[in-house]
Amino acid sequence: MNKATTSAVMSLFTGAGPSMQECPFFILYIDRANIVDSALNQLISCDDSDLRKPLKVQFEGEEAVDAGGVRKEFFMLILKDILDPKYGMFRLVNDTRWFNDLIDPEQDTRLFQLIGIVCGLAMYNSTIVDLRFPLVLYKKLLSREVGLEDLACLEPDLARNLRHLLEYEGDDVEDTFCLNFQLTKDFYGQLQTVDLIPNGGSVAVSRCNREMFVSIYTDYLLNQSVSNQYSAFAAGFLKVAKGDTLHFFQPEELFGLVSGNQDYDFFQLENNTTYKEGYSADDPTIRLFWEVVHELSLEDKRKFLLFLTGSERVPVNGMKSLNFTIQPTGGGDQFLPA
Helix, strand or coil: CCHHHHHHHHHCCCCCCCCCCCCCCEEEEECHHHHHHHHHHHHHHCCHHHHCCCEEEEECCCCCCCCCHHHHHHHHHHHHHHCCCCCCCEEEECCEEEECCCCCCCCCCHHHHHHHHHHHHHHHCCCCCCCCCCHHHHHHHCCCCCCHHHHHHHCHHHHHHHHHHHHCCCCCHHHHHCCECEEEEEECCEEEEEECCCCHHHCECCCCCHHHHHHHHHHHHHCHHHHHHHHHHHHHHHHHCCCHHHHHCCHHHHHHHHHCECCCCHHHHHHCCEECCCCCCCCHHHHHHHHHHHHCCHHHHHHHHHHHHCCCCECCCCHHHCCCEECCCCCCCCCCCC
16 A cells, blocks of 8 residues: 555544544543443444544553553454354354344344444554455445455355356256246245345246346345345444545455455564664574574464464555564573563
């Protein structure tokens, strides 16, 4: 992402509101025993302008000063909790998360709004979070059209079958595919049939209407079936990231701002590392340290980055944007550098 785009990020969060002189930060007071509830009560009801201040987190009964580490812990803990299968908000599809379309449409959707706010806050506060949302979500947030190629990221086998239907050259589409304008889904162990158009069960898919069938089928899966869930999420996200500037971004850029990338260039990190209290880049211990790091497998590099930052994803501007300092602990030979 270039400098112009990076500066544009901050303009997403401008807007009228109380004077920043009142309090330059938005402070969340979090109960560790009820992280989701305590965050929900404050984030849903607060003014949008407060959400567009730098975030600081205070855990009840703890004296730690939030210089960034406490905030990072908050994002990790609330996402671990709210994405727990006990809430049933999302389903895992090919290592990504998508809205659970089996949730009752009348169910309280405030939790979806909460995770939208958390997503926006993480982006604003330059905190990479492990949400694993697919690119199609960011396309929807930018009001881009979504279609069969986006469905392929979630349901590759289904998308492949739909493409086969579109590309079939024979005239016997009805006899070969035996489809009508309905779909069947598993609703907690019971098969449920959904009409894609009125009386869809009586309308066969033919060579003439197959394009309409694929379009309606795809629209149902990506839009209609998760409309309430997505709308609540988007409302939460846009409480933080509002403004016309949002639509200057590409979906891939929004994706990177929230979830980072996987460009594990540890040479960038080494070049950007600072040393204190006697250590330097030429110290034998430091040189051995970097030799080991560069020889790690990709999986171990991910784990090492997770240990350092709380996320295995690389910030959108690369590993050169990480602030990494190595210093001795002063505790003797039995201690490792910190």
